[in-house]
Amino acid sequence: MARDLRKLFEKEREQKHFRMKQGHEDRFFDKLEAELLQTPTKKKVISLWMQIAASVVIAIGLSLFYFNNKLVDPVEKITVVDRDGTNEEKQGISLGDLSPDLKKIETYYTTNINLQLSELADDPGNKELVESYMDHLAELNKEYQRLNQELNQLGPNDQTIGALINNLQLRLQLLQKLKSKLNQLKSSKNEQESSNIV
16 A cells, blocks of 8 residues: 655656746746846835935934033042042042043042041040051042142153052051951950950
């Protein structure tokens, strides 16, 4: 019962000769030429209007971007909070205005400095130690302001940028040292109290 379908189809083709109607090929080529020669005016008009609309949208977007950036004040304020709660605001070109990488560095250090300042606990027994560190921190803040003014007056150079970054690093290191000293003093006081109790 199993028959090969290929053989059946070959046999059928041999018995019946399929022919196209006379002139079929000529009519097909005539229709093809007519389609190819016919200009799709409707499609071209729509695509022309789409191109014009896209150009207008791009022009409006670029002009809004340009004028929005022109109207925004290019002076960015960077705030470093001192221990006593006073804020320093520096105007002009700052380290972060020079490049995105320098902005990340400046943001990292100023955020960590402010975080370290906020975590300092007020302890009357450590007041002298904290004040000495805060005096040194105030000197570094003044130096940072001087370097920032130099950056604004002379323009960016590698030495000034390096000095600004080093100043930020020194301030953060100073606060970290203060924090570790306070922790050492606190642990030594705890040890003395526990030995006095025993």
